[in-house]
Each structure stands twice: as structure tokens, then as C-alpha cells.
Amino acid sequence: MSGERVERRLAAILAxxxxxxxxxxxxxxxxxxxxxxxxxxELINPEITEHKGRIVKTTGDGILxxxxxxxxxxxxxxxxxxxxxxxxxxTPEKQQIVFRxxxxxxxxxxxxxxxxxxxxxxxxxxxxxxxxxxxxxVAAIVHDQVRDxxxxxxxxxxxxxxxxxxxxxGSTACGSPPPRPRQALRQLKRRLPFPCxxxxxxxxxxxKT
Amino acid sequence: MSGERVERRLAAILAxxxxxxxxxxxxxxxxxxxxxxxxxxELINPEITEHKGRIVKTTGDGILxxxxxxxxxxxxxxxxxxxxxxxxxxTPEKQQIVFRxxxxxxxxxxxxxxxxxxxxxxxxxxxxxxxxxxxxxVAAIVHDQVRDxxxxxxxxxxxxxxxxxxxxxGSTACGSPPPRPRQALRQLKRRLPFPCxxxxxxxxxxxKT
Numbered sequence: 001m002s003g004e005r006v007e008r009r010l011a012a013i014l015a016x017x018x019x020x021x022x023x024x025x026x027x028x029x030x031x032x033x034x035x036x037x038x039x040x041x042e043l044i045n046p047e048i049t050e051h052k053g054r055i056v057k058t059t060g061d062g063i064l065x066x067x068x069x070x071x072x073x074x075x076x077x078x079x080x081x082x083x084x085x086x087x088x089x090x091t092p093e094k095q096q097i098v099f100r101x102x103x104x105x106x107x108x109x110x111x112x113x114x115x116x117x118x119x120x121x122x123x124x125x126x127x128x129x130x131x132x133x134x135x136x137x138v139a140a141i142v143h144d145q146v147r148d149x150x151x152x153x154x155x156x157x158x159x160x161x162x163x164x165x166x167x168x169x170g171s172t173a174c175g176s177p178p179p180r181p182r183q184a185l186r187q188l189k190r191r192l193p194f195p196c197x198x199x200x201x202x203x204x205x206x207x208k209t
Numbered sequence: 210m211s212g213e214r215v216e217r218r219l220a221a222i223l224a225x226x227x228x229x230x231x232x233x234x235x236x237x238x239x240x241x242x243x244x245x246x247x248x249x250x251e252l253i254n255p256e257i258t259e260h261k262g263r264i265v266k267t268t269g270d271g272i273l274x275x276x277x278x279x280x281x282x283x284x285x286x287x288x289x290x291x292x293x294x295x296x297x298x299x300t301p302e303k304q305q306i307v308f309r310x311x312x313x314x315x316x317x318x319x320x321x322x323x324x325x326x327x328x329x330x331x332x333x334x335x336x337x338x339x340x341x342x343x344x345x346x347v348a349a350i351v352h353d354q355v356r357d358x359x360x361x362x363x364x365x366x367x368x369x370x371x372x373x374x375x376x377x378x379g380s381t382a383c384g385s386p387p388p389r390p391r392q393a394l395r396q397l398k399r400r401l402p403f404p405c406x407x408x409x410x411x412x413x414x415x416x417k418t
Contacts, residue, residue, distance in 0.1 A: 008278035010219035010314065010354075069217035070316045105219065107279045107354045119357065141350055145219075145316045148328065 007110045012073035012103060012142065013124040014053070014065040016080075019098045019133040021061035028095070035097055036061075043083045051076035056116050064124075066116055070105050070145045077101045077136045078152065084134065102127030103138040105145065126162040216319040221282035221312060221351065222333040223262070223274040225289075228307045228342040230270035237304070244306055245270075252292045260285035265325050273333075275325055279314050279354045286310045286345045287361065293343065311336030312347040314354065335371040 018024065024032040048055060048065055051072040056064040067073035081101065088096040104127060106120015123139060131137035138146075143154050227233065233241040257264060257274055260281040265273040276282035290310065297305040313336060315329015332348060340346035347355075352363050 008280050010221060010277060010279055012219065068219060070219055071217050107358070120354075141353065144350065145329075149316070 008107050009110060010105070011108050011116070011120070012067040012070035012105050013108065013116070013121050014063075014067065014073050014077060014101060014103050015121075015124040015128040016063050016065075016077075016099045016101045017059075017128060018061035019100055024095070024097070025060075031095070032097070035095075039084065039087060039097060043087065044080055047076050047079045047083070051079075056114070064116075064121070066108070070103070070142055071149050073103050074136070074138060074142065074146050074150060074152070077103060078150075081134060081136060098133045100128050100131040100133060101136040102129070102131055103136065103142050105139060105141050123162065130162075217316050218319060219314070220317050220325070220329070221276040221279035221314050222317065222325070222330050223272075223276065223282050223286060223310060223312050224330075224333040224337040225272050225274075225286075225308045225310045226268075226337060227270035228309055233304070233306070234269075240304070241306070244304070248293065248296060248306060252296065253289055256285050256288045256292070260288075265323070273325070273330070275317070279312070279351055280358050282312050283345075283347060283351065283355050283359060283361070286312060287359075290343060290345060307342045309337050309340040309342060310345045311338070311340055312345065312351050314348060314350050332371060339371075 018036065021032075044063075045055075051067060052069065053065045053067045053073065053076055056066050058064075065073075065076075067076065081099065084097070084099060088098070102124045104120050104124035106118055106123070108120045109117045111117060127137040127139060138154075146152070147154065227245065230241075253272075254264075260276060261278065262274045262276045262282065262285055265275050267273075274282075274285075276285065290308065293306070293308060297307070311333045313329050313333035315327055315332070317329045318326045320326060336346040336348060347363075355361070356363065
């Protein structure tokens, strides 16, 4: 909590990576890379553009995206996961590229090179880590913002521990016992062909209809 | 939840108004307007600029401001309320201009005329309404974002009803009883010469040191 002024802004942060990337690369390096590149070009990048996201960085199998609106971030994730179900149809399961997605919301710090930092980013990465293959795991703070704005249903997964992440204030009310490192987690898996989760720090979603 | 696309963005929303404005105007219309104008020019507008806020609209005694960062929004509110304490020193109490401030965070809709709409805005106005004179009342979602980033202490005021506002999802977990129209509210009043409050939808703050 230094006094130094930094540039901050509210953003929705989406972290995604490929499930079992090392195995896929081990069994077919060139083919996996080519399929991943095609998914990005034909599905993922257009959806990010459509929903006004900015790709902050990519790693071999991962991507970190910032959105000015959390509604747009969740809508983008749902469109991508829906799209991937269609694109994987007909591909042998062992060759399928499947994403895990985590979405958080936070007051992030913008570095000079436009990289983003802060607890909001770290939590998004942790949520991605606990999302189910093909699923979306969003923070409860995200759920609060989208629940009345998108036709999605969220399941609560109860409290969860996120490594090295302090709990939200909701579980550390003044006068209550010392804070415990837990997160209320939700999961939802009706209708949509992929699982969605929610918690104090994470929720997942699917269409209501 | 229509399918129509609207422009959305995450923002911190600050609503403020003058306590007992009608009484002040009734006893000295020209003097009250002049003092309010001076406070705006010398204190409030410079702080809004310093913290990158945008004045969305002003009414006779009220102001609605949007900030890209919730940390900046709270820092701005604290600077203004601190400044007003200094500026009111020496003024007879009946002539003092005292503000109530409410701060929320939300995925808001931007109208073509740059006005802002949505639950996030409505809640900010409700929080302002329950803030103490000279105080700041912020949503718990705001507290979660600033508690590790600003040297402020927040007091929890427990659950509160905000008129016509649905409760956050934290109090409507799946499988729990039907949602009740309540908000967890906090208030803090140590050290700083003005009260601060917090809730599921509101918190207040003051310096830690």
C-alpha cells in the first residue's frame, strides 16, 4: 500500500487455457498447434473483438483477456465454449482442444507495456484452474453483475480455497472470527453442453431457456 | 433482458448530495448557491479531475460521477469529505454545506448522450441516501476492491434494506430460502472526522493510521 500513484481501471479479466496441453503436444505437436491456431483465428479472436475484449497476453496454451464490461466478458466466454463444442464434434476425443475459462472482475493496475496486474488478475487465473474442462468458472462478484443481464443460470459450488488468495470481505465481517482462506464456489451444468461454476470468487453459467 | 446490444462498461459510480439543501436555500438562497459554487470550483472539481472522474450530471444539490477505477472513486470521496471539514471550520453550523456520498460499482449502460443507467447507478443513489451527513457509504463490492489498496478502515453495518433494490447473490445462494430485500451494511467512524459505512451494497471508511 505505497503512496505511489499507479494507473488503475475496473475491468473484467478472462483467463483461459487448454486442458491437457502437454499431452496433446506430446502426441501431435504440429497438429495441435495448427488446430489451436485455427480455433483462435475462426472463433476465439472474432468473439473477443465482437465483445470488445483486449488480448493482454498469450502463452503456449493460455490467454489473458481484459474486457471493459463484465457482461461482455461472460457473453464472450459462453460464445467461445459453445463454439468449441460444435468445432470438436467429429474430432476424436484425444485430439479435441478443450478450454478452461475463469472470469473475475477487479480494479487492476495497468503497466506501461499495457500488461495488467493485481489481485483481480490472480483470482481469474485461479478460477480458470478450478474450472471444469470445457467450463467457465466466474467469481461471485461477476455473477452479481450478470445474473439479471444475461439469460444464464448459475449453480453455487459453496466455499472453496484459492491458493494464496485472501477471502472476500463477505466472509470476514467485523467482529467475526479470523478470516479463513475460503471462497464460496458455484457450479452450473444444466442445458449447455459445458459446465459452469460460481463462488465468492467464482461462478459458472448456462442458458436459462 | 432483451437481446438488443447496448454499450456497457464497468465503472465506479459516486452519488452525492447536500444535506438539508432545502433548509439552506430557504434561509439564504444566494449565499448557499455561492458557497456551493465555490466548494465545487476550489475543492470538488479539482479532486474529480485528479482522480479521473467524469461528472455525468448535476442537479441543484446533487452530483453523479463516474470513475474508471473504484480505488480512485473512494480516494476522491475521502479527499472531498476531508476537505469539506476544513472548509466548514469557522462557518456557523446552520450555514455549513455538508455532503452525503454513496459509492457503488457496476456494469453500467452508457446512453448516447453519455448519461449512465442501470442497477449500479440506482444502488449508488440509495447508498448516498443512507450515508450519514458528511459520511461516505460504499457497497461491499466496493469494499472488496479497495480494502487492500487504500489505508482506510471500514465498519460493517449489517444487512439493510435498499428500496426497490434486489439483494446481491451472496444472500440468495442456490437452495436457500427465497431472497429477502436486505443488504449487509457497514459503518466506520474512527479517526477521520466523518462517518463511513459499508454493506453488501455499502461500506464507509477512514484512515488506518
